[in-house]
Amino acid sequence: MPLFDYAGYNAQGKKVSGVVEGSGRRAALQQLKSKGIIATTIEQQSAAVKSKRSLTSLIARRRIPVADLAAATRQLATLLSAGIPLDEALGTLAEQQEKPAFAKALNQTREEVVQGQALNQGLARHPHIFSDLYVNMVKVGESSGTLDQVLHRLADFLEEQARLRSRIQAAMAYPVLMALIGIGVLFFLMAFVVPKVTRMLEDMDRALPLPTQLLIGTSDFLSEWWWLLLLLLLGALAGLRQYLKTEKGQYQFDRRKLSLPLIGKLNLLLATARLTRTLGTLLRSGVPLLAALEIVQNLMDNRVLKKALEDTIIGVREGESLAQPLLRSGVFPKMVSQMAAVGEKSGELEEMLFKVADAYEHQVDSTINALLSLLEPIMILLMGTVVGFIVLAILLPIFEASQGIG
Numbered sequence: 451m452p453l454f455d456y457a458g459y460n461a462q463g464k465k466v467s468g469v470v471e472g473s474g475r476r477a478a479l480q481q482l483k484s485k486g487i488i489a490t491t492i493e494q495q496s497a498a499v500k501s502k503r504s505l506t507s508l509i510a511r512r513r514i515p516v517a518d519l520a521a522a523t524r525q526l527a528t529l530l531s532a533g534i535p536l537d538e539a540l541g542t543l544a545e546q547q548e549k550p551a552f553a554k555a556l557n558q559t560r561e562e563v564v565q566g567q568a569l570n571q572g573l574a575r576h577p578h579i580f581s582d583l584y585v586n587m588v589k590v591g592e593s594s595g596t597l598d599q600v601l602h603r604l605a606d607f608l609e610e611q612a613r614l615r616s617r618i619q620a621a622m623a624y625p626v627l628m629a630l631i632g633i634g635v636l637f638f639l640m641a642f643v644v645p646k647v648t649r650m651l652e653d654m655d656r657a658l659p660l661p662t663q664l665l666i667g668t669s670d671f672l673s674e675w676w677w678l679l680l681l682l683l684l685g686a687l688a689g690l691r692q693y694l695k696t697e698k699g700q701y702q703f704d705r706r707k708l709s710l711p712l713i714g715k716l717n718l719l720l721a722t723a724r725l726t727r728t729l730g731t732l733l734r735s736g737v738p739l740l741a742a743l744e745i746v747q748n749l750m751d752n753r754v755l756k757k758a759l760e761d762t763i764i765g766v767r768e769g770e771s772l773a774q775p776l777l778r779s780g781v782f783p784k785m786v787s788q789m790a791a792v793g794e795k796s797g798e799l800e801e802m803l804f805k806v807a808d809a810y811e812h813q814v815d816s817t818i819n820a821l822l823s824l825l826e827p828i829m830i831l832l833m834g835t836v837v838g839f840i841v842l843a844i845l846l847p848i849f850e851a852s853q854g855i856g
Contacts, residue, residue, distance in 0.1 A: 454478040461486035520608035527601035590736045665843035723810040730803030
C-alpha cells in the first residue's frame with residue numbers, strides 16, 4: 451500500500467508531521483481526519499524516498515544490538531514503575547543512548563506520544579528497531595493498563611535472546627579464528643615458500659617423487675589459473691544468489707538447512723526455542739493465540755517452519771487445538787506438541803512453552819559443545835595433513851639427493 455508524507459495540525463492546534471499509509475490520497479486524508487489531524491500538505495513517497503528509507507532502516511538495524519534494546523526496555527519499564535510520565539521517560543531514555551539512530555527513533559516516538567498518539571503507534575513507525583512482537587506487546591500493555599509489567603517481560607525475553615546469541619557467537623569464535631589462521635598459513639606457504647622451493651627442486655635435474663610432483667603441479671596450476679578459479683567461484687556465488695531469490699530456491703535452501711548432519715539439528719533446536727519462548731511471552735502478556743501465532747510466523751526466517759506455522763494458524767482458526775496441527779506438520783519436535791497439549795488441558799500453556807524453550811536452549815548449548823569438541827581435532831588433523839604433505843613433498847627429494855651424494 452502506498453505511503454504518504456503529511457504535515458498539518460492536530461486537534462490541539464499543534465503542528466504535526468509524519469507518514470500515513472493508504473490505498474490512495476483520499477483514503478490517507480480520511481485516515482488522518484479520523485485521528486483529528488487536518489493535513490495542509492500530503493504527498494505520496496517516491497520510489498527513491500522509499501529506497502533511501504529502506505537503506506536507512508537496514509543500517510539502523512545492523513547498528514542496534516538486541517542487548518541494547520533489552521537494556522533500554524528495562525530502563526523504560528523501571529522509569530514507568532517509578533511513576534514517571536511516559537513522554538518524560540522516553541526523553542530520558544533517548545538522552546542516554548549512544549547510537550544516534552536509536553536516540554532519534556525514541557525522540558520521534560516521544561513527539562508522537564506528546565501529540566496524543568499511543569506508544570505502540572509511535573514504535574510501529576520504526577520497524578527497523580521495534581519488531582511486530584515488541585509493538586504488539588506494548589499495545590496489549592497499554593490497553594490493559596499494565597505497560598510497565600509488559601515491558602519488564604519484554605526485557606526478560608530480549609535479554610534471554612541476547613544471552614543465547616552471545617553464547618553462540620562466543621562458541622563459534624575459536625573455530626572461525628582457527629580456520630582463518632589455517633587458510634592464511636596455507637596461502638603463505640603456497641604463494642611464497644612452495645614456488646621458490648619447487649624451482650630449486652626442478653633445477654636438481656633428478657626424477658622427483660610423486661608427492662613432490664603433485665605439489666609442483668598444484669602450485670603451477672594455482673599460479674597460472676587462480677583468476678579462472680576466482681571467476682568460477684564468483685559465478686557460482688552469483689548463480690546461487692539468483693536461485694535463492696526465487697520462492698522455490700529459498701524453500702529448498704531452508705529445507706536443506708534443517709536436514710544437514712548436526713548443523714540441521716542445531717538450526718531446528720534454535721528455531722524451536724525461539725518459537726516457544728516468543729509465543730509464551732506473547733500469550734503471557736495477553737496477546738490472543740491466533741494473533742501471537744501470526745506474529746511468531748512473521749519472525750521466522752526459515753520458510754519451511756513458516757509454512758508449518760501457517761498451517762497451524764489455519765488449523766487453530768478452524769477450531770483445532772494448538773497441539774494437533776503442530777504434530778501434523780511433522781517439522782517441529784514431538785515434545786513441542788506434547789507439552790502444548792498438556793498446557794492447553796491444564797490452562798498453563800505459557801508455562802509449558804517456557805519449559806520447552808528452556809529445554810531446547812540447554813540442548814543447543816550441549817550440541818554446540820559437542821560440535822566444538824569434534825571440530826577442533828578435525829581442523830587440527832586437516833591442517834596437520836596438508837602442512838605435513840607440503841613438508842614431505844619438499845624434504846623427500848632433498849633426502850634422496852643427499853643419499854645419492856653419500
